[in-house]
Amino acid sequence: MIAVLQRVAQARVEVSGHVVGAIGPGLLVLVCAERGDTEAEAERLLAKILKLRIFSDEAGKMNRSVQDLDGQGRCGGLLVVSQFTLAADTAGGNRPSFTQAAAPDDGRRLYEHFVARARVQHPEVATGQFAADMQVHLVNDGPVTIPMRMAPAAA
Numbered sequence: 131m132i133a134v135l136q137r138v139a140q141a142r143v144e145v146s147g148h149v150v151g152a153i154g155p156g157l158l159v160l161v162c163a164e165r166g167d168t169e170a171e172a173e174r175l176l177a178k179i180l181k182l183r184i185f186s187d188e189a190g191k192m193n194r195s196v197q198d199l200d201g202q203g204r205c206g207g208l209l210v211v212s213q214f215t216l217a218a219d220t221a222g223g224n225r226p227s228f229t230q231a232a233a234p235d236d237g238r239r240l241y242e243h244f245v246a247r248a249r250v251q252h253p254e255v256a257t258g259q260f261a262a263d264m265q266v267h268l269v270n271d272g273p274v275t276i277p278m279r280m281a282p283a284a285a
Contacts, residue, residue, distance in 0.1 A: 131161065131162065131164060131167050131171045131172055131240070131244075131279070131280045132164065132216040132217060132277075132278070132279050133159055133160060133162070133175055133179065133216075133278045133280075134159075134213075134216060134275065134276070134278070135157050135158070135159055135160075135179060135182070135184070135274075135275070135276040135277075135278065136157065136158040136268060136273075136274070136275050136276075137184055137185065137270065137271045137272055137273075137274035137275075138153070138155065138156060138157065138158050138209075138268045138269055138270055138271055139154070139269040139270075139271045140152070140155070140268070141153055141156075141158040141266065141267065141269070142209070142266075142267050142268075143209065143211055143256075143257075143258040143259070143264050143265070143267075144264065144267070145258075145259050145263070145264055145265075146263075150257070150258060150259050150262075150264075151209055151256035151257045151258055152209070153206070153207025153208065153254065154206075154207055155199060155206045156196055156199070156206030156207030156208055157179065157196050157206060157207070157208050157209070158209045158211065158266070158268050159179060159208055159209065159210045159211065160211050160212075160213040160216060161175075161210060161212060161213065161216075161241060161244060162212070162213055162214050162215070162216035162217050162231060162232075163231070163232035163237045163240035163241060164217050164231060165230055165232055165233070165236075166282065167232060167236075167240055168240075169240065170282075171240075171280045171281075172240050172243050172244040172247065172280075173243075173247055174280050175278065176244055176247055176248055176251065178278065179196070179208075180195060180196060180251060180252060181195050181197070182195055182196075182276070184196075184274055184276060185198075185199050185206070187201060188201065196208065196252075197252065205254060207254040207255070207256060208248055208252055208254065208255045209256045209257070209258075210241075210248060210256070210257050210258070211257070211258035211266060212237065212238075212241045212258060212260045212261070214228060214232075214237060217230040217231035234261065237260075238260050238261070242260070245257055
């Protein structure tokens, strides 16, 4: 699975002019399932995201996770948005290929699994709408943008 994390002061997703998900300080997580991905990759990716220390401590060092945003146990929000275009292959010409993206049914299943697990493990989770034409509004904090790829676990 692929994710792009953006540390945000705030973010929201609109569909047809209506807000479907919004957070204050936290992480905007753009997520893409690729062919062959499983629930195990989704869970490992989520675990890494929740523990990734990309929020500043009192000394200004990136030393806090979204689960301890302010050092006082206050969690930041997660806004999880499906984005199959993260699987783009731009090597062959000027039109990206998306053949590595999971089929729509598999992509939806893995996205929904990721969100369901996030809601069990984190107190504030908002989402976009799978396969919708979404407008994502954000105030990137830093800016801090982190790309991540979770490969299948070695057998």
